[in-house]
Amino acid sequence: MKGSEVRIEGIDKRFGDFHALKDVSVVVRKGEFFSLLGPSGCGKTTLLRIIAGFETPSAGLVYVDGANILPLPPNRRHVNTIFQNYALFPHLTVFENVAFPLRLKKLSRQEINRKVEDYLTLTKLTGQEYKKPAQLSGGQKQRVAIARALVNEPDVLLLDEPLSALDAKLRQHMLIELDTIHDKIGITFIYVTHDQQEALSVSDHIAVMNEGRVVQVGNPTEIYESPEDIFVANFIGEANLFHGTVSSVEGEMVSVDVKDLGILNVTMEPGDLEGMRDFKPGKKVSITVRPEKINIAIEKPPDLQPDVFSFFPCVVEEVIYNGFQSKFFVKVSGGAQGPETGPGNGNFTVKAFKQHVSYYSAGPEIKWKDRAWIWWKADDAYLVEVHDA
Amino acid sequence: MKKNYGVIYTLPTGLWVSLFFLVPVIIVFLYSFLERGELGGVVWSFSLKAYQDMLSPTFLHILVITLLISLAATALTLLIALPCGYYMARSKKKSLYLFLIIIPFLTNFLIRIYAWQAILGNSGFLNNFLIRLGLIEDHIQFLYNEWAVIIVLVYSYLPYAILPLYSTIEKFDFSLLEAARDLGTSHPGSIMRVMIPNIRAGIVSAVLFTFIPTFGAYAVPKLVGGGKNSFMLGNIIADEILVNRNWPFASATSILITLVTTAALGLYMFANKSAARAAQRKKI
Ligand SMILES: Nc1ncnc2c1ncn2[C@@H]1O[C@H](COP(=O)(O)OP(=O)(O)OP(=O)(O)O)[C@@H](O)[C@H]1O
Ligand SMILES: [Mg+2]
Numbered sequence: 001m002k003g004s005e006v007r008i009e010g011i012d013k014r015f016g017d018f019h020a021l022k023d024v025s026v027v028v029r030k031g032e033f034f035s036l037l038g039p040s041g042c043g044k045t046t047l048l049r050i051i052a053g054f055e056t057p058s059a060g061l062v063y064v065d066g067a068n069i070l071p072l073p074p075n076r077r078h079v080n081t082i083f084q085n086y087a088l089f090p091h092l093t094v095f096e097n098v099a100f101p102l103r104l105k106k107l108s109r110q111e112i113n114r115k116v117e118d119y120l121t122l123t124k125l126t127g128q129e130y131k132k133p134a135q136l137s138g139g140q141k142q143r144v145a146i147a148r149a150l151v152n153e154p155d156v157l158l159l160d161e162p163l164s165a166l167d168a169k170l171r172q173h174m175l176i177e178l179d180t181i182h183d184k185i186g187i188t189f190i191y192v193t194h195d196q197q198e199a200l201s202v203s204d205h206i207a208v209m210n211e212g213r214v215v216q217v218g219n220p221t222e223i224y225e226s227p228e229d230i231f232v233a234n235f236i237g238e239a240n241l242f243h244g245t246v247s248s249v250e251g252e253m254v255s256v257d258v259k260d261l262g263i264l265n266v267t268m269e270p271g272d273l274e275g276m277r278d279f280k281p282g283k284k285v286s287i288t289v290r291p292e293k294i295n296i297a298i299e300k301p302p303d304l305q306p307d308v309f310s311f312f313p314c315v316v317e318e319v320i321y322n323g324f325q326s327k328f329f330v331k332v333s334g335g336a337q338g339p340e341t342g343p344g345n346g347n348f349t350v351k352a353f354k355q356h357v358s359y360y361s362a363g364p365e366i367k368w369k370d371r372a373w374i375w376w377k378a379d380d381a382y383l384v385e386v387h388d389a
Numbered sequence: 390m391k392k393n394y395g396v397i398y399t400l401p402t403g404l405w406v407s408l409f410f411l412v413p414v415i416i417v418f419l420y421s422f423l424e425r426g427e428l429g430g431v432v433w434s435f436s437l438k439a440y441q442d443m444l445s446p447t448f449l450h451i452l453v454i455t456l457l458i459s460l461a462a463t464a465l466t467l468l469i470a471l472p473c474g475y476y477m478a479r480s481k482k483k484s485l486y487l488f489l490i491i492i493p494f495l496t497n498f499l500i501r502i503y504a505w506q507a508i509l510g511n512s513g514f515l516n517n518f519l520i521r522l523g524l525i526e527d528h529i530q531f532l533y534n535e536w537a538v539i540i541v542l543v544y545s546y547l548p549y550a551i552l553p554l555y556s557t558i559e560k561f562d563f564s565l566l567e568a569a570r571d572l573g574t575s576h577p578g579s580i581m582r583v584m585i586p587n588i589r590a591g592i593v594s595a596v597l598f599t600f601i602p603t604f605g606a607y608a609v610p611k612l613v614g615g616g617k618n619s620f621m622l623g624n625i626i627a628d629e630i631l632v633n634r635n636w637p638f639a640s641a642t643s644i645l646i647t648l649v650t651t652a653a654l655g656l657y658m659f660a661n662k663s664a665a666r667a668a669q670r671k672k673i
Contacts, residue, residue: 054567074570087568091586100582101572152572 003031003188004065004078004155006051011060013046013212020046021057022212028156028205033182033189035199038209039235044192045084047209048158051190052081064155080149081158085165086141088133094120094144095129101152119147122181139170146181156188163198175202196236200224208232226269226382230286233384239288240350241384246283249273253307254383256285261332261348264310265378272383284387293380294352296328298364300373311375317349319368328352328366330374350374414647421640429634439641448625452645455621458535458610459603462542466550466599467592469543474554474591478561487555490548498545502612505541506532509613533615541613542603549602550595557591558584593657601650622646 006028013021021043028034036044049055051062053074061068069077080101088097095116102112120126123143133141142162149157162178163171179202182189193199199206200220207217208231216228227233230241244258252273254266266287273279296314304311314330332348352374366372421439423431442448477486493501508514509531516528531537561584569579585592607623614620622642629639 052571054570073575074567075573075575079571081568081571083564083568085562085564087562087564089565089568089583089587091583091589100569104573104578148572 002155002186005030005063006034006156006188006190007063007066008047008051009061009063011047011050011062012058013043013050013055014058020212021050024060024209024212024214026207026214026217028188028190031186031188032204033179033191033202035191035193035203035206036209037193037196037199037206037236040194042209043212044194044209045160048081048160048190048192051156052079052158053077078155079158080152080154080156081160082145082149082162084160084162086133086145088141088144088148090133093130093132094125094136097133097144098147098151100148115151116147119151122150122184123147124177138166139174142166142174146178150181150185154187156190159189159191161192161194163193164195171198178202200236208235210235227288227384229385230288233288233382238291238351238353240291240294242287242289242348244285244287246279246281246285248281249279253378254285256287256383258287261312264381265307266381266383267378268383279386285383286385286387287381288384289376289381291327291351291353292325292355294350294374294376296330296352296354296366296372296374298366298370298372300375304375308378309375310378310381311373312350314350314372314374316366316368316370316372319366323356325353325355326366328354328372330372332374417640417643421637421644423637425635425637427634429630429636431636436637439635439637442638443641443645450617451620451622451625454535454618455604455623458538458542458619458621459600459606462539462546462603463596463600465539465543466547467595470547470550470554470595471592473547473551474558477551477555478558479563483559490551493548499608499612501545502541502609505537505544505613509537509540532613533619535614535616535619537613538606538610538619538621541609542606545609546599546602549598553594553598554588554591557588557594561587590661593660597653597657600653604650605646 006026008024008026008028011021011024012019024043024047026034036047038044046055050057051069053069053072057070062070064078069079089100092100098116098119099112102115107115116129117126120129123146125140125143125147128136128140128144133144136144142165145162159178163174166174175198178189178191182202191199191203200223203220205217205219206223207214208223209215210231216223216232218226223232224236227236227239233239233241242256242258242261242264244256244261244264246254247257247263248255252268252270254268254273256264256266258264264287300311300313312332314332316328316330318327318329320327320329328351330350330352332350420431422435422437424434424436424438426432443452477483480486506513510516511528511530511532513531515531516525519525520528565583565587566576566579569583570576574582605623606621607627610619610621610624611627614624622645626639626642629635629642
């Protein structure tokens with residue numbers, strides 16, 4: 001495997017009174033595609049700039065392959081950056097932009113030509129060599145920035161929201177290309193984004209950040225399926241949140257009493273409860289259920305056992321048709337007593353997403369103001385947070 | 390129909406420019422090819438004598454001195470103006486600095502040169518200060534030499550150099566310097582390889598705005614210069630008109646100054662055009 005391991009230990013950064021990074025520790029493995037994901041202002045760029053050498057941390061260390069790189073100036077680190085605004089040199093042609101780092105190294109003419117051509121081919125820029133950056137489209141500029149950052153053959157490539165200036169279609173396309181390039185050259189990528197879809201689709205590991213802290217590190221499935229707190233659950237994908245009190249614990253099955261709604265069953269992963277010694281009835285907890293895991297239909301299926309499924313009658317408040325799926329926002333009111341409860345009595349808005357898989361299994365169409373049923377399996381509910389109080 | 394209105398609109402300015410700018414230049418040009426009159430003025434017969442006189446060693450010496458002084462002043466001005474413009478563009482107090490740069494213009498140019506006499510004179514501020522400090526025994530002759538001329542020229546045209554530099558540096562994208570550092574340049578290297586080429590237009594304007602007026606300087610060498618190494622072309626013109634009454638020679642010298650400064654401008658425009666053409670050619 002090429003690339004380097006990056007170990008970030010206890011990084012703290014203050015800008016005057018403002019505490020931008022708080023004790024950030026992350027390990028990025030050799031050659032992996034690692035994403036830093038978080039909302040605007042959470043400190044992603046600041047962390048990247050510390051790794052690149054444009055910012056000095058107030059405390060903490062950054063190791064690349066075991067060596068502390070903080071004393072090195074940016075030009076002495078084997079780390080290259082793709083900047084959010086590309087930062088192409090406007091006075092140089094595409095060729096010269098890519099050749100820039102090679103000319104600094106005083107490589108021979110042939111070697112420069114060969115390397116530049118190689119990386120222009122990799123980024124599909126052949127034929128654009130003599131254009132100036134101002135004559136390029138957004139996607140082409142992006143490719144030049146990639147070629148220029150890679151031509152030096154760095155151990156680590158830092159990417160700061162490289163796709164944010166592109167339109168949705170092109171973004172998708174460039175993301176796949178970036179992933180392909182990563183597979184081809186195999187160096188470590190540290191990719192900053194606030195777009196969870198981007199992060200989930202290409203990363204080996206993701207660090208979710210919030211307000212200067214790393215709140216969870218994991219692979220995309222872990223981040224999505226087992227969020228460590230309410231913030232992660234809400235930030236990654238969409239989530240329904242229920243707050244309630246534990247009423248009973250039987251084996252792996254936890255029952256939670258949610259006010260105005262009733263009992264929800266949650267199946268815990270084997271072993272999950274072992275670490276929580278004082279987990280007993282009376283604890284306040286929060287539960288999430290992903291909207292795509294909630295079923296919705298006009299008729300309740302007859303075979304739903306209450307200990308395996310949670311099901312509620314509801315009124316459809318809003319339907320958003322997306323082509324491949326429909327998003328239903330429904331009002332749920334307490335108990336499984338049937339769809340008698342009129343509109344307006346519901347206390348919970350629940351999101352349920354239905355994929356349009358096949359017309360066969362579609363059932364009768366669900367429309368605005370319809371009375372319907374939602375249900376989900378206890379396995380699909382996830383206990384996301386246990387509150388101390 | 391519409392086109393003709395344009396001519397009408399520009400007619401007043403057109404007349405103004407030709408009357409007060411072009412006509413005098415033509416007169417000077419004509420006079421330079423005439424014979425001198427006994428008591429000033431010209432005799433209307435064609436002569437190249439004024440231009441032949443330019444080949445005299447005295448005149449060539451003055452030409453070289455003028456070139457050296459104006460080039461030195463331009464280089465020095467640029468050297469000071471670049472960091473000033475850089476600092477101003479990066480500062481949070483831009484408008485304060487702009488205001489400070491404009492303040493000198495509120496005082497008459499000649500008065501500001503006299504102020505320099507008061508500073509650099511033998512019993513002036515600087516000498517008194519140094520003597521009080523005990524650094525020197527007797528006064529130093531600062532004034533009335535080529536160095537005084539260069540210093541005061543730099544002082545006079547510094548704002549004209551700072552302003553265009555400031556405005557181009559302000560538009561410069563400083564993240565490019567970080568990109569250059571990231572790709573392997575040192576800090577000075579990133580300035581030389583990325584910033585300087587991108588603020589070229591500002592540098593060229595600054596150079597022209599200092600070189601053109603310093604090459605034709607008259608008042609500064611007259612008031613703070615002295616000796617044969619700070620007598621400039623501008624002083625020749627005055628002397629030839631007022632003392633020697635050789636109008637054709639004064640005119641020829643004026644034409645020479647105009648030609649040199651026009652050449653500088655032309656070089657600038659040519660450089661710009663060929664850069665644009667090169668960019669055009671490279672388009673595929
Ligand atoms: N030089 C600075 N001086 C003061 N505050 C700063 C500086 N740089 C960043 N900050 C602050 O630090 C916080 C984190 O900034 P950062 O640019 O790292 O956010 P980010 O996660 O990259 O956000 P975005 O997704 O919007 O790019 C912000 O609140 C920002 O205002
Ligand atoms: Mg950012």
